[in-house]
Amino acid sequence: MDLQLSGRVAVVTGASKGIGLAVARTLAEEGAHVVAASRTAPDAKVTHVAVDLMDPQAPERVIARAVEEFGGVDILVNNAGGPPPGVTLPRVGFMAPGDDDWQAMFEFNLFAAVRMIRAAVPVMLGRGGGSIVNISSGSARQPGAMNVDYGAAKAAMNHVSKAVSEEYGPQGVRVNTISPGPVLTDWWTKDGGAADVIAGMAGASKADVIAQVAPGMMKLATGRLVDPQEIADMVALLVSPRSGSTTGADIAVDGGFLKEI
Structure with a gap:
């Protein structure tokens, strides 16, 4: 199946390993021009921008590089997330993370994505639309005592994703989330x-x-x-014009982790 991604410009954050690397490789294989934002260079045929997304100025630099190299942005995949740099998860219990832990978790898992969206949407609107996929987590919808700060940050990302999809959908910008289980x-x-x-x-x-x-x-x-490639395959389908009526959705690729209807 032709996903109609050839020549499109895609920005992928956290692209040096894991899900992000699988996404970057998959979109490149589909013919997209991929700009990979990460601290270290990925082992893939992409344009790498070395940034730390804990830096509030980093998203603007990434989008500016994509515009400079390829003339715009059609696709944004906010994959960077998980434990902030230097943090090991899981943490068990509500009392385990302190204020600094909560702030770092939201900075990495929510604010970095918010800033990327803020930088990318005007560029997408100038090209007549685009597609954003935010990598969330099943923990956003299945709260528990483990990694409560992480789950809360991802729940906030789901809210932002839905809100942005409502505001910019009529102007051609689709926004969806993917909620992996353990990958x-x-x-x-x-x-x-x-x-x-x-x-x-x-x-x-x-x-x-x-x-x-x-x-x-x-x-x-x-x-x-879950295998990272299974997440990457869903990303490729969601950013494709073949998913043109899918927006504001949250897709679970989680091995059956979520149990509710």
Whole structure:
């Protein structure tokens, strides 16, 4: 199926690894000009802009580079998120994060995306429209005592996404969110990452946490963590003109993590 992405200009944040890298590669393979915003360069055929999205000025620089290189922006994928730099998740319990933790979590998972949208929308409007996909989380709609600050930031992102879709949909800018469940990225697999933290709590090996403990703990119907490529494939479909009537939607790609109707 031709997704009609050839020649379109896509900005992807957090594109150096995990979901972001899979998205950047997939859009490039579909013929898009990809501008990757991340602190380190991705292993992909893209235009890299080295930025720290905790810097409030970074989004303007990223969009300006896309305009300079390719003349505009058609697609924005706000993927950067998760633990802020230097932070290890999970954190268990409402009292675990302090004020600084909450502020850093919202800065990385909400404000960076808000600033990217603010920078990109005027450029998209000048080209007659565009498509924005914000990577959220199943935790936004399934609250719990684990990572409460992260879930709250992603819930706020869902609200912003819906609001922006309502305001700019009539002008041709579509906005959707994807809510992954646990995805097999270095958030889980790196030394000291989530798998190691849960292994210490559960008295299990890291490998067993990834293969059995985590899918069981999160009641994943598929029995496994999500592959980053599965998120990237959904992104590619949502940003495609073939999804032209899909806006304001939240798509769960989560292995059955969310249980409500």
